[in-house]
Amino acid sequence: MTLQADLAAGLAAKQSSVADYAGRILQPLFLPLAAVVAGMIVFSGFLLLVGKSPIDFYMIVYKAGFGTSFSWANTLARAAPLLLAALCVALPARLGLVVIGGEGAIVLGGVAAGTVGMMVPGLPGVLGILAMAIAASVTGAIWIGGIGALRHYRGVNETISSLLLAYIAIALMNHLVEGPLRDPASLNKPSTVPLPEAYRIGEIPGIGVHWGLAVGIVACILCWVLIERTTWGFAARIVGGNIRAAQVQGLPAGLLMIGFTALGGVFAGLAGMFEVAAVHGSANASLAAGYGYTGILIAFLARHNGLAVIPAAILFAGFEASSGLVQRRLGLPDATIVVFEGMIFIAILLSDALQDKIDFRTLFRIRGRS
Amino acid sequence: MTDIGYWGVPLAILGGAIRVSTPFIFVSIGECITERSGRINLGLEGTLVFGAMSGYAVAYHTDSAWAGTLAAAFAGLLFGLLHGWICKFPKVNDIAIGIALMIFGSGLAFFFGKPYVQPVAPDLPAIPLGFWSDIPQLQAALNVNVLFLVGIALAFAASWMLKNTRIGLTIRVAGDSADAARALGIDVNRVRLWSTGVGGALAGIGGAYLSLYYPGSWNEGISSGQGLMAVALVIFARWSPVNCLYASLLFGGAGALGPALQSVGISQGYYLFYAAPYVLTLGLLVATSSAGGSATRAITAAPGELSITK
Numbered sequence: 001m002t003l004q005a006d007l008a009a010g011l012a013a014k015q016s017s018v019a020d021y022a023g024r025i026l027q028p029l030f031l032p033l034a035a036v037v038a039g040m041i042v043f044s045g046f047l048l049l050v051g052k053s054p055i056d057f058y059m060i061v062y063k064a065g066f067g068t069s070f071s072w073a074n075t076l077a078r079a080a081p082l083l084l085a086a087l088c089v090a091l092p093a094r095l096g097l098v099v100i101g102g103e104g105a106i107v108l109g110g111v112a113a114g115t116v117g118m119m120v121p122g123l124p125g126v127l128g129i130l131a132m133a134i135a136a137s138v139t140g141a142i143w144i145g146g147i148g149a150l151r152h153y154r155g156v157n158e159t160i161s162s163l164l165l166a167y168i169a170i171a172l173m174n175h176l177v178e179g180p181l182r183d184p185a186s187l188n189k190p191s192t193v194p195l196p197e198a199y200r201i202g203e204i205p206g207i208g209v210h211w212g213l214a215v216g217i218v219a220c221i222l223c224w225v226l227i228e229r230t231t232w233g234f235a236a237r238i239v240g241g242n243i244r245a246a247q248v249q250g251l252p253a254g255l256l257m258i259g260f261t262a263l264g265g266v267f268a269g270l271a272g273m274f275e276v277a278a279v280h281g282s283a284n285a286s287l288a289a290g291y292g293y294t295g296i297l298i299a300f301l302a303r304h305n306g307l308a309v310i311p312a313a314i315l316f317a318g319f320e321a322s323s324g325l326v327q328r329r330l331g332l333p334d335a336t337i338v339v340f341e342g343m344i345f346i347a348i349l350l351s352d353a354l355q356d357k358i359d360f361r362t363l364f365r366i367r368g369r370s
Numbered sequence: 371m372t373d374i375g376y377w378g379v380p381l382a383i384l385g386g387a388i389r390v391s392t393p394f395i396f397v398s399i400g401e402c403i404t405e406r407s408g409r410i411n412l413g414l415e416g417t418l419v420f421g422a423m424s425g426y427a428v429a430y431h432t433d434s435a436w437a438g439t440l441a442a443a444f445a446g447l448l449f450g451l452l453h454g455w456i457c458k459f460p461k462v463n464d465i466a467i468g469i470a471l472m473i474f475g476s477g478l479a480f481f482f483g484k485p486y487v488q489p490v491a492p493d494l495p496a497i498p499l500g501f502w503s504d505i506p507q508l509q510a511a512l513n514v515n516v517l518f519l520v521g522i523a524l525a526f527a528a529s530w531m532l533k534n535t536r537i538g539l540t541i542r543v544a545g546d547s548a549d550a551a552r553a554l555g556i557d558v559n560r561v562r563l564w565s566t567g568v569g570g571a572l573a574g575i576g577g578a579y580l581s582l583y584y585p586g587s588w589n590e591g592i593s594s595g596q597g598l599m600a601v602a603l604v605i606f607a608r609w610s611p612v613n614c615l616y617a618s619l620l621f622g623g624a625g626a627l628g629p630a631l632q633s634v635g636i637s638q639g640y641y642l643f644y645a646a647p648y649v650l651t652l653g654l655l656v657a658t659s660s661a662g663g664s665a666t667r668a669i670t671a672a673p674g675e676l677s678i679t680k
Contacts, residue, residue, distance in 0.1 A: 098465050155659045159412065159465055160602045164652045167595050171645035178641065296469060335480030342474030346456065349466050353459035 032301055032308075035351040036315075039344030046339065052330055064325040065318025073208040077279075079317035080209070081106065083216030084271035085295025086313055087223055088144060088264035090304040092158070094227055095260055096240040097151060101162030102268040103292025104169030105143045109136035109269025110276040111173050114192035114283030115181060117199050117276075125198035132199065132273050140269020143169065145262030152254040158261075170288050177284055191284035201278040212274030217310055219267055224306030236260055268292065294320065297345050316341065378507055379630050385511030386626015387619045388518055389584045393418065393576035393593075394618035395521035397600035399528050399611045400572030404450075405604055406532060407565035408545035408558070408675030409457055412468025414573040415597030416475020417449040421577025423483035426588040430491035435582045438491065439517075442578035443571040449475055450570020454563035464677060472597075486588050494583040517579050524572075525615035532611070541565055545673035573597060599651050606654045608671045624650045 044054035065075050088102035113132040123131060147165065150156040183193040201211050227233035239246040239253045246253050271291060276283050298316050302308035323337045330336075397414050404411050421442035429438025453471055457464045497519075500512030532538035543551045544561040551558050576596070581588045603621060607613035628643030 098463075098469075100469055150656060154656050156655050157602075157605070157659075159469075160598065160605075161652060161655060163595070163598055164602065164648045164655075167648045168645050168652070171641045171648070174644075175639060175641035179639070293473065297473075300466065333481050333484040335477050335484075338473060338477030339481050342470060342477045345470040345473060346467070349462060349470055350456060350459065352461045352463070355461060 028303065028305075028308075031351045031354060032303065032312075032348060035347040036301070036344055038351075039340075039347035042347065043340050043343045046343070052332065056330060057326065060325050060329055061319060061322040064322035071318075071321065075314065075318040075321045076207070076209040076213050078321055079313045080212035080216050080278075081271040081275055081289075081291040082294055082298055082313040082317050083213075083220055083309060084267040084274075085291045086298035086302065086309045087219055087295075087306065088140075088268035088271075088292070089296050089299035090302065090306065090309060091223060091227075091260045091264040091267075092144075092148065092257075093299060093304040094233075094240050095236050095257055096243065097148065097257065097261065098159045099144060099147055099162045099261060099264065100159055100296050101147065101164075101166035101169075101292065102144070102264070102271075102295050103288060103290070104162070104166035105140035105265045105268035106272040106275070106292050107166075107169045107173045107287045108143055109140045109272030110280075110287040111176055111181070111192070111272070111283045112136045112139040112269070113273040113276045114195070117195040117282075118181065118193045121196045121199075123198075128196070128199040129201060129277065132277060133270060136269040136273035137266040138269075140265035140267070140272070141262040142265070144265025144268060145258050148258040148261030151261075152257045166292065173283070173287065174285065181283070183282065186282070186284070189284055189286075191280075191282040194282045195277060199277060200281065201274065210274065210278035212271070212278055215270065215274070216313075219270075220306045220309045222306070223309075227306060232256070232259075268295075294341070297341055297348075300345065301348050376634060378634050381507045381511050382630030382633055383623045383626050385507075385513075386630060387623035388511070388514055389622065390625040391618040391622025392515060392518045392521055392579045392584075393596050394600050394603065394621050395518070395525065395615055396576035396579070397573045397597055398603045398607065398614040398618055399521070399524055400446075400450075400569035400576075401601050401604045402569075402607070402609055402611050402614050403528060403532075403541065403572075404562075404566045404569035405676055406545045406609055406673055407541045407562045408548065408673055409454070409464050409562050409566055410468065410601070410676060411450065411453050411471075411566050411569055412465055412598070412601060413449065413453055413471025413475060414468075414569065414601060415593065415595065416472040416479075417446045417570050417573040418577040418580070418597035419593050420449060420475045420479040421446050421574030422581035422592050423479040423486065423577075423588055425574070425578030426491050426581040427483070427486050429578075429582055430486060430489050433492060435492045435494045438582055439494065439575055439578040442574040444574070446574020446577070447567050447571040449574070450567040451563060453570065454559075454566035457566075458559040458563065480590050483588055483590070487590075491582065491588075493586055494579065496583070515579070515583050517575070517583070521618075522615060525611045528611035542673070545675050548675055573600075576600075595648065599647060602651045602655050605672075606651075606658050608658075609673060610671075621647055621650065 047054045047057055064071055066072060085102045085106060088105065089099060092099040112135040116132045116135045117128070120131065143165065147158050147162045150161055151158045177192060178190045181192045182190050203210050204214055227236065235246070235251045236256050238249070238251060239256055243253055272287055275287055280286055294316055298309060298312045302312040319337055319341065323334060326332055326336055327334055397418060401411060401414055424445040425438040425442030428441035429435045432438070449471060453467055456462055456467050494515055494517060496513045496515045498509065499514050500509035503509055532542060540556055540561055543554065544556060544558045548558045580592050585592070599621065603617045604614060607617045624647045627646050628640060631643060632640060
């Protein structure tokens, strides 16, 4: 073999390994991004049909969601509960469970936090916040973990039971907030007694967003480590792949199901706690703001990967932050963003059909080497 | 008004069972046909809301409640076909598509329904079957809408169709074993496409009933999960349209409990009574799902291809 041929072969091998590496990173990103773009294109057609300019729409979304430091602060504040709500979908999904009732745990977690603030108002700030966090986590864990338990012990479909429980949770919150827990001073909007000043959660210095964002991002990273880098996560992924095989291997499928749903519930409960302690100041009907439902979309867009949840949540938080400006500037109804998100969601799910069919790596490879 | 005291409660529940159950009947029979073909459409909640909006809008413009109902059925058909079409692709999860269509359908309904919150559309006609009584509450309870009677007939017709006709057998084979169906030369995807389409059309009619008869107006809070409860109800009814009818009546009665108690002056815990249908659905689901856990055999009588019971 001549030196020249040797060099050429080495160069080709090196190029292909770089391409493989880039491909490995980009491959999982390609389809979800393409799906978002496809959803945006279809929505542009919809806007044209109703006589509005898609260019104006996307300009406004960009400006209101990501254009200025003020809009970034607004977007990130919305992203905080969405990160946690998405984890409530993503964690059970890795076991093959489609839990869509995170809204229920958010609402009840918020009520639990508000109740702690009402019952034990005298603690020092840090302890008070800790007590609220524990109350919200436990409430969320029981609420969503119960769905996993029902699934495991009774074979109750978790999708339906979780959504039913979300309706029940909202009714329970309305009952508690308008009855036993109502602050007599809250006339127009029944609420719990406002939290003591020491229990309020402040902003992360410098960016004007409350600490819920940091907790959400840390939670996403921890979930990624749990799923991808620990034995429990590995076991959970096996259960999600084939539950019978997992049981044959002696994996505790039921325990994993209950544990992962409960952990998802902890995060959703914390989302409710931050809404109460950092945003509203007391528990009231504003807790049912639909974060739990947007969390479903985010988790599916992120393919239930904790790290991918972070950019996905920020993207959707930006979309939702722009809703008000879209209504005012374009004269469109408030449901516009819901239609937009619905189209993106359908595109994301349709892109599943193309998995394994489009290999991003082939786009990078040298012609003739397939 | 004759004072009949607490007798008003069972009467109001009876009336409620008749009034509130109709959308449940239509949605659950539709979902029943879809699930018998081997797919689950969770998006019927969105279809119901869109049916309510489109039915109301068309009834308002044409001044005919029946034209509205027809339009709602057509809109529902389109949503069903969209679900059926997307699900034919490999690796696409029918439950997830249902969730997406739930969000999309409600979003579209709210988007186009904004101008119709104020105007008044004509109502669907009702038959006063309580004419023989002097008690106004009984007359009110027996004021039966035509769609309720259609729903009863439909339940028996659908059961008969599934059991005794070639179409019914085709649907059942596709739902029980896709391989067997293919061996018989049945195009499984096409059967499921149209079964989902018919299910969507029926859900659309259920939505039209909501906006054109009871409660009888269009607003964004018109459906409170009826579409979803109907899906749960099909499991409880063991995939039989006639059982769906009975279960719907039960749910209608549960849904009427809160307002009925309120009408006799019991307003304590109103929100908890409001949650009664959800609690009942969940309770029945827990009671009737197969004991023994996640990886054991499917519920008896469940279509073999159904992802929800696998």
